[in-house]
Amino acid sequence: MNGNFSFHNPTKLYFGEEAMSHLVGELKNYGPTVMLSYGGGSIKRNGIYDAVMAALKEAGKRVVEDAGVMPNPTIEKVREGARLVHDNNVDLILAVGGGSTIDYAKAVSVSAWCDEDPWEKYWVRGERPDCRIVPVGSVLTMVGTGSEMNGGSVITNRATGFKRGRVFGSDVMPKFAILNPRFTFTVPQYQMVAGFFDIMSHLMEQYFAGTADCTTDYINEGLMRSLIHSSRIAAKNPQDYEARANIMWTATWALNSLLKCGKGGDWEVHQIGHAIGLVTDATHGMTLASVSLPYYRHVMHDGLHQFVRFAVNVWGVRPEGKSDELVAQEGLASLEQWMREIGVVMHSRELGVSEENIEKVADAVLILPVGYRTLTRDEVVQILRESL
Ligand code: NZQ
Ligand code: ZN
Numbered sequence: 001m002n003g004n005f006s007f008h009n010p011t012k013l014y015f016g017e018e019a020m021s022h023l024v025g026e027l028k029n030y031g032p033t034v035m036l037s038y039g040g041g042s043i044k045r046n047g048i049y050d051a052v053m054a055a056l057k058e059a060g061k062r063v064v065e066d067a068g069v070m071p072n073p074t075i076e077k078v079r080e081g082a083r084l085v086h087d088n089n090v091d092l093i094l095a096v097g098g099g100s101t102i103d104y105a106k107a108v109s110v111s112a113w114c115d116e117d118p119w120e121k122y123w124v125r126g127e128r129p130d131c132r133i134v135p136v137g138s139v140l141t142m143v144g145t146g147s148e149m150n151g152g153s154v155i156t157n158r159a160t161g162f163k164r165g166r167v168f169g170s171d172v173m174p175k176f177a178i179l180n181p182r183f184t185f186t187v188p189q190y191q192m193v194a195g196f197f198d199i200m201s202h203l204m205e206q207y208f209a210g211t212a213d214c215t216t217d218y219i220n221e222g223l224m225r226s227l228i229h230s231s232r233i234a235a236k237n238p239q240d241y242e243a244r245a246n247i248m249w250t251a252t253w254a255l256n257s258l259l260k261c262g263k264g265g266d267w268e269v270h271q272i273g274h275a276i277g278l279v280t281d282a283t284h285g286m287t288l289a290s291v292s293l294p295y296y297r298h299v300m301h302d303g304l305h306q307f308v309r310f311a312v313n314v315w316g317v318r319p320e321g322k323s324d325e326l327v328a329q330e331g332l333a334s335l336e337q338w339m340r341e342i343g344v345v346m347h348s349r350e351l352g353v354s355e356e357n358i359e360k361v362a363d364a365v366l367i368l369p370v371g372y373r374t375l376t377r378d379e380v381v382q383i384l385r386e387s388l
Contacts, residue, residue, distance in 0.1 A: 001262040002212040009256055011149040012176040015249065019180045020051055026137060026176045027059035031091030035084060037066040037105050039097045046186040048141060052096055064088045069097065072277050072284070073104040075119045075157045078111055085112035085134055095138045095174070098195075099145025099154075099284070102138045106153040106172050109134040119157055123164045133171055139178040142187050143248045144195030144285055146202060146255030148177035156278060161364055163278040165270070179252065181245040185238065189343075192238060194285030196231045196247065197344045200224065201269055201288040202254040208296070208306055209264040209371055216262050221313045223250050223259075228314070228338055235342040266371030269295050272380065275364035280352035289344035290351055293336055294386035298379065300328050303372030307331055348387040358384050 014022040027034065034056060043049040056063050066081055085093065085108055095105035111118035113132040121127050140148045147153075151168035184192070207220045227250045233243040253259075272295065273287035280287075300307050308324050311317035311331025319327045345351060353361055362381045367374065375383070 001214050001216070002210065003262055005261045007257060007261055008170050009149060009173065009258075010170050011174050011256075013149065013179055013252070014176065015179045016245075017180055017182055019178045020055070020139070022176075023052070023055040023139070023178055024059045027055060027061060027092070027094075029175075030135060032060070032062050033064060033088055033090050034061045034092045034094050035064040035066050035081075035088070035090040037069055037081065037093055037095045037097075037101055037108070039067075039069045039071070039101050041067070042186065043096055043141060046141075046183075048096060048139065048183055052094070052139060056094075064090060069101045069104045071098075071100045072154075072156050072163065072281055073100050073107070075107075075123075075155050078104060078107040078118065078155060081105075081108035082111035082114075082118070085109075090134055093134055093136045095136060096141065098140070098142030099147040102136070102140070102147035102174065103145070103153045103155070105136045105138070106147075106151070106168060106174075107155050109136050110168065110172060119155070119160075122153075122168075123155055123157070123162075123166050126166065128169065129172065136172070136174045137176045138174045139183070140248075141183045142191060142195060143184050143244075143251045144198035146199075146251055148174060148179065149252050149256040152255070154274070158278070161278065163274040163364070164366075165274065177252075179248055181241060181248045184244055184248065189235075189238065190286075191283065193235060193342050193344055194283045194289070195251070196227065196235070196285070196342055197289040197292075197339070198285035199227055199247070199251045199254050201273075201285070201292065203227070203259070204292075204296075204310075205266045205269055206259040206263060207310065208266045208299075208303055210262075211305070212262070214262050216259055217309070220259050223254055224314045226250050227254075231342050232338075264370050267368055268371055268375060271366045271368060272361075272383065274366075275361045276348060276351060276353055278364050279357055279361050282351035286345040286351060287348075289339060290346065290348040290353075291383060291387045293332065293339075293346075294383045296332055296335075298383055298386075299371065299373045300332065301325075304328055306372075348384065353384065353388060355388075358388075
């Protein structure tokens with residue numbers, strides 16, 4: 001292990017088929033007014049809305065409804081939500097949905113009582129909140145982002161042409177999260193598989209950084225192996241409870257700040273993915289899938305030792321008698337085979353990227369000076385072109 005770090009994650013998790021039974025007790029810890037934030041209506045069709053409303057009623061809450069949080073939530077929607085929270089003096093924001101709804105709830109929580117423009121303060125200047133922070137709780141319905149147990153809040157601003165992630169501190173993380181794997185059974189296959197790749201990307205983007213022998217990498221490898229195993233089962237049979245439960249648990253640990261302890265991170269695939277999401281509004285996990293192989297093949301030589309380790313420890317590649325380069329390539333070939341098996345999008349053109357908008361996408365990519373190689377803009381364009 002190298003470096004100094006602190007680890008503090010205050011989110012209380014309730015996991016399993018009985019997890020919802022804890023919602024009433026949690027609600028009782030907050031004041032009388034709850035804003036119920038949710039997306040486009042899936043929770044009304046699958047019964048989760050009714051279960052949440054019953055708990056809110058039992059806890060005696062006044063409910064402010066806040067529907068229509070879109071995938072890739074926008075700053076305009078955040079401003080609307082912030083007004084609702086402010087005007088109703090909301091005591092708790094209950095986010096019921098996937099990463100978009102939970103990210104949005106965190107954004108609203110730090111914006112409702114903020115005197116400045118929240119976009120400029122938090123997503124441009126990266127400042128900490130210095131106003132009242134409205135607590136957030138969540139009921140997770142879609143697995144992938146880890147938003148249920150982290151401070152991440154990814155918001156899109158189409159007016160300025162950016163989709164930006166911001167990681168807030170423990171004061172903004174959800175106070176509690178209800179994780180019932182069965183709630184994810186109605187997620188369409190395309191979304192489900194996108195979530196699987198999002199998890200893999202979070203794992204890889206923390207794995208492909210640093211040079212030291214690090215306990216964190218062993219934890220990461222275990223999570224990758226569990227994900228690969230269970231995703232193969234779930235892609236064929238989405239109703240397999242054990243597989244979906246394993247994946248839900250893996251997703252939460254993949255991005256709750258454990259895996260960055262003692263390590264840096266890469267996160268360039270996410271930056272390219274966010275730029276594709278900004279221009280095409282494509283599903284987050286699929287944007288990552290479409291660029292990952294060109295990206296990793298591009299940077300493989302800069303972090304060869306870790307790509308060899310990935311091949312051997314994660315994919316079971318036999319290294320005997322092979323050059324490091326060949327072993328690393330075989331690891332990435334195994335990754336490719338798994339991606340095809342679970343059915344993710346392999347080409348960014350399927351998401352709406354083309355020669356016509358490739359420069360626009362490249363302009364929106366934030367280039368981070370971390371990972372094994374800092375890309376130039378030309379390299380970003382090259383990777384995007386290879387992803388088509
Ligand atoms: O809006 P509804 O009707 O609920 O439908 C949603 C949405 O269309 C649907 N869905 C969710 N649960 C369902 C369901 N449909 C049927 N049954 C259910 N049980 O799924 C669609 C996608 O939902 P969304 O919340 O957008 O998906 P996801 O969880 O992948 O979140 C994506 C957002 O999170 C950000 C992404 O950039 C993107 O904006 N991320 C957040 C991160 C974080 N907080 O740390 C990190 C990630 O890397 C990611 O960037
Ligand atoms: Zn992600």
